[in-house]
Each structure stands twice: as C-alpha cells, then as structure tokens.
Amino acid sequence: MDLRKFSASRLAVMLSDGKISASELAELSIERINKIDSGLGAFVTVDESGIRSQALQADALLAADKNRSPLTGLPLAIKDNISTAGIRTTCASKMLADYVPPYSATVVEKLRKSGAVIAGKSNLDEFAMGSTTETSAWHITRNPWSYEHVPGGSSGGSAAAVAAGLVPLALGSDTGGSIRQPCSYCGLTGLKPTYGTVSRYGLIAYASSLDQIGPIARTSADCALVYTEIAGTDGRDSTSMIDNNGNFSRKLGKLKDDVMAAERANDFSGFSLAGKRIAVPKAFAGYELQQETAEALEQAIRVLEQAGAVISECELPLLEESIPAYYLIASAEASANLSRYDGVQYGYRTARSDYADLAEFYSLNRAEALGPEVRTRIMLGTFALSSGYYDAWYLKAQKVRRLIRSRYNEILTEYDFILGPTAPRTAPLLGVSLDDPLAMYLSDVFTVGANLTGLPALALPCGFDNSGLPIGLQLTGRAYADDELLRAGIAWQQQTEFHLALPSDKEAESAVAAQLSGVRGEVES
Numbered sequence: 224m225d226l227r228k229f230s231a232s233r234l235a236v237m238l239s240d241g242k243i244s245a246s247e248l249a250e251l252s253i254e255r256i257n258k259i260d261s262g263l264g265a266f267v268t269v270d271e272s273g274i275r276s277q278a279l280q281a282d283a284l285l286a287a288d289k290n291r292s293p294l295t296g297l298p299l300a301i302k303d304n305i306s307t308a309g310i311r312t313t314c315a316s317k318m319l320a321d322y323v324p325p326y327s328a329t330v331v332e333k334l335r336k337s338g339a340v341i342a343g344k345s346n347l348d349e350f351a352m353g354s355t356t357e358t359s360a361w362h363i364t365r366n367p368w369s370y371e372h373v374p375g376g377s378s379g380g381s382a383a384a385v386a387a388g389l390v391p392l393a394l395g396s397d398t399g400g401s402i403r404q405p406c407s408y409c410g411l412t413g414l415k416p417t418y419g420t421v422s423r424y425g426l427i428a429y430a431s432s433l434d435q436i437g438p439i440a441r442t443s444a445d446c447a448l449v450y451t452e453i454a455g456t457d458g459r460d461s462t463s464m465i466d467n468n469g470n471f472s473r474k475l476g477k478l479k480d481d482v483m484a485a486e487r488a489n490d491f492s493g494f495s496l497a498g499k500r501i502a503v504p505k506a507f508a509g510y511e512l513q514q515e516t517a518e519a520l521e522q523a524i525r526v527l528e529q530a531g532a533v534i535s536e537c538e539l540p541l542l543e544e545s546i547p548a549y550y551l552i553a554s555a556e557a558s559a560n561l562s563r564y565d566g567v568q569y570g571y572r573t574a575r576s577d578y579a580d581l582a583e584f585y586s587l588n589r590a591e592a593l594g595p596e597v598r599t600r601i602m603l604g605t606f607a608l609s610s611g612y613y614d615a616w617y618l619k620a621q622k623v624r625r626l627i628r629s630r631y632n633e634i635l636t637e638y639d640f641i642l643g644p645t646a647p648r649t650a651p652l653l654g655v656s657l658d659d660p661l662a663m664y665l666s667d668v669f670t671v672g673a674n675l676t677g678l679p680a681l682a683l684p685c686g687f688d689n690s691g692l693p694i695g696l697q698l699t700g701r702a703y704a705d706d707e708l709l710r711a712g713i714a715w716q717q718q719t720e721f722h723l724a725l726p727s728d729k730e731a732e733s734a735v736a737a738q739l740s741g742v743r744g745e746v747e748s
C-alpha cells in the first residue's frame with residue numbers, strides 16, 4: 224500500500240472502520256523512512272520503537288472506541304524546535320545537540336492525548352532562522368520534487384517528510400513564513416494560525432511575538448484535523464488567547480465534525496466559496512513574480528470566481544517595508560531569547576580551558592556552537608536594541624508593524640480573505656541562497672505580513688512551474704477565523720487537483736543508491 228495516495232482524513236476513516244490498524248500504518252511509515260530518508264534528510268531523530276509502542280496504544284484506543292480522535296493512529300513529524308519529553312530536541316543547532324527536554328510542549332501533550340503517533344523530529348534551519356533548511360547543523364534536507372532544490376524553510380524537514388510520504392502529517396513553526404513557504408515549495412497545504420490560538424509553551428523561542436506552531440499536510444481538511452486538536456487556551460502561555468464564552472472551541476469542534484462527516488460521505492460539497500469576498504493587493508502583482516507564479520495566480524482568481532467568490536483589487540502599502548520591519552523585530556527578539564545559551568545556564572560548553580575570564584568563556588561557547596546565520600541575527604538584533612539606536616531601528620520597525628496591522632485589518636473589515644502568492648518564486652537550487660542571503664530575506668515578502676499582524680494565513684498548492692516545481696498561493700483571513708480560512712481551503716481543493724499530484728520516487732531511489740555505492744566504495748578501499 225502506498226501511504227502517499229491517502230489523505231490523513233481518509234486514513235482516519237480507514238482506521239476507524241478497521242480497514243487498517245495503527246500498527247500497520249506505523250510499519251508503512253517506518254519502512255518508507257528507512258527506504259528514502261537517508262537521501263532526503265527530512266528527519267533529525269526517528270523514534271522507531273516509540274512509533275511502534277504509540278501505535279499499539281492507538282490500536283487499543285481504536286478497539287475500545289474510547290478517548291479517540293480523528294488523529295488516533297496517524298503518524299506525525301514534529302519540527303525539532305518543539306519540545307518532546309525524553310526525545311532529543313536540538314533546534315538543528317550544535318548548541319542543543321544533546322538536549323533532551325524534561326517536559327513536552329503543550330501541542331505535543333495534546334497530540335499524545337489525541338492518540339497521534341509521533342514519528343520523530345524533523346529538520347529545520349538552525350533555531351528556525353532561514354528559508355531553505357540549509358543552515359541546519361546536522362544536514363540539509365532536499366525537496367522531494369527535485370533533489371537539487373531546497374524544500375524551503377525553516378520547517379523544511381516537516382514539509383519534505385509529508386511531501387515524500389514518510390508521514391501524512393507534520394507540525395511546523397512559522398515566525399515569518401516557515402510553515403507556508405516550505406508548503407509552497409513542496410506542493411503542500413499549511414496553516415499559520417492566528418497568534419495566540421496555539422500554545423507556544425515548549426516551542427523553543429525564536430521571536431516570541433511572531434512565532435506560531437501550525438499544521439503541514441497534503442490538504443486543508445488534514446490541516447483542520449490537526450489544528451482543531453492543537454488549538455485552544457493554555458494557562459502556561461501568557462500570550463494564549465482567552466476563549467471566554469467557548470465560542471472559539473465550538474467553532475473548531477464544528478469544523479472537525481464537518482470534515483469527518485464529509486470525508487465519511489466522500490462529499491465535501493458543503494464547503495463553499497460562494498459569496499466570499501476576496502481582496503487581491505495590487506502591490507503583489509507589481510512585485511517581481513516568476514512568470515509561472517503570476518500566471519498560476521491569474522488562473523486561481525478565475526477558478527475562485529467560477530466557484531462564486533467575488534474578487535476585487537485593493538491597496539496594500541508598506542509591502543517593501545514589511546521585510547526590514549520583520550527582520551529588525553525578529554532579530555531583536557532572537558537576540559534576547561538566545562542570550563540564555565551561554566554554556567552555563569543552557570547549552571554547549573567549550574572543551575578549551577584557556578579563556579581569561581567569564582566573558583571570554585561565554586563567547587567561546589557561543590562562537591563554537593552557533594552557526595553564522597544565527598550569529599548574524601543576534602548581532603543585528605543586539606544592535607537594533609542598543610541605546611542610541613533603539614529609536615532609529617527597533618522603535619521605527621514597531622511603528623511600521625502597527626501601520627501594517629491596521630491596514631490589513633481595514634481590508635478585512637470589507638473582505639473575507641486577502642489572496643496572493645506565498646512566495647515570489649518556486650524553490651531555489653541548493654546553495655544559491657547561502658550565497659545571496661539578501662535575496663533570500665526578500666523572498667519572505669508575502670509571508671511576514673501574517674506574522675506582523677498576527678492574522679491566520681493558509682498556503683495552498685496552485686500549480687507547477689515549467690520545471691515541474693510546485694507553486695503556492697496564500698489566503699489570509701480575519702483574526703480567530705482560522706476555521707473559515709480552512710473551510711475556504713477545503714472548497715478550493717474541491718475545485719483543483721494540485722494537492723493530489725505526487726513527486727516521483729526516482730530521485731529518492733537514485734540518491735539512496737548513490738549513497739550505498741559510496742559506502743561500498745569506502746568499505747572496499
């Protein structure tokens with residue numbers, strides 16, 4: 224059985240009908256990981272025995288028909304910056320190479336409770352800083368659609384794991400686009416939830432006012448199944464939403480029930496775009512889009528119109544300014560959040576003993592363990608926060624953030640969604656972004672808006688470029704209307720088939736073959 228042919232929602236129905244067991248599903252997942260991940264590099268840690276024991280527990284839940292959820296028995300990859308008790312959590316950094324958290328993130332606790340099977344920890348850019356998964360201290364991750372291209376980042380491991388069919392579902396984190404951009408590059412669907420709706424407790428912080436955990440999957444319906452399980456108020460996260468009257472959780476409960484009922488009936492026609500008002504900012508078209516991306520967007524607008532949506536152009540100023548504002552704020556927060564890694568309180572400690580004083584000891588620890596991208600961000604952030612420069616840089620960035628937020632909210636009083644591309648171009652070749660970091664930063668231009676404003680945004684596959692690489696579009700919705708956004712995504716996927724396309728396994732197989740012959744060569748010589 225080819226795991227890749229089934230959505231998670233379909234697998235959930237099959238599990239619940241006893242057509243497949245969680246243990247069988249787990250073996251399929253393990254088999255596929257063992258077959259191709261040595262060449263793909265999606266995982267940092269795979270918990271094989273853990274997968275088997277969790278699957279047995281899931282089978283018991285399914286058999287008892289008690290305490291189960293749609294996720295019971297479904298294998299899931301967790302980005303390696305989300306804490307998992309007893310399982311190494313490295314942030315893809317030498318700084319945390321041996322760190323085994325004593326507790327789990329709230330999202331992980333919730334997933335375990337729901338009976339999901341945690342397959343392992345997926346690769347990322349070091350401390351989630353990057354857009355390519357090339358800055359991981361461990362290894363790069365490749366794009367399942369083309370091994371010469373990056374999978375995007377920073378949640379590239381999660382996206383590659385789902386796109387290559389190692390697992391049907393994954394969690395990523397999104398500070399400036401790290402869920403949506405790799406989904407776009409890998410032909411997947413990903414949600415950056417409204418800030419505060421998913422607990423950040425146990426997410427190793429990059430930029431606390433921007434970070435959100437969210438789902439990565441093949442379809443919007445699958446994202447809905449994960450999101451409805453992980454979202455909700457959490458007293459352990461002071462920025463968590465307050466759902467006073469239970470309205471929000473009721474909406475999520477309804478979404479989950481609607482998705483499962485539709486999947487069971489094999490009829491998603493109840494999800495509709497009719498009458499939805501969608502704004503397309505003129506500035507997006509003005510941006511340097513790859514030609515195929517621009518065409519895919521045009522085509523998407525026609526499909527949405529045929530589905531009954533009403534599309535209008537709108538103004539969205541400060542698009543260019545959103546990039547410097549984002550990078551200043553993100554770096555400033557990163558410099559504060561990462562100051563704890565000094566080798567005394569937390570993290571890697573140098574083997575040298577020839578330092579003159581404590582300050583030199585700290586700097587040795589940090590210099591030896593942190594990669595160049597992370598060090599750049601720390602220096603930029605420290606500069607932006609330093610006295611004398613604070614007003615000129617950090618404060619100004621916060622003012623731009625406020626202006627951007629009020630403009631988005633104005634648009635969303637008139638419209639249900641804002642539509643645009645997820646990224647200006649399809650996945651770059653490996654290595655290119657390391658040589659031109661500025662171009663890489665600029666490629667976040669369409670995604671950082673949702674983080675600066677806190678709004679929810681959904682990346683959806685919408686085409687392929689001339690070399691067969693996936694293209695993604697993005698819908699941004701109103702705060703706390705994540706359910707509406709996911710419903711729109713489901714409706715979109717009733718009209719289109721891009722989410723059904725699968726990358727071929729040829730490259731995966733030849734990458735592994737090449738590796739094996741390399742090993743053989745070494746053994747022989």
Ligand code: GLN
Binds near residue numbers: 398399401667
């Ligand atoms: N590429 C962006 C950055 O490097 C976003 C990363 C993220 O969302 N974690 O900051």
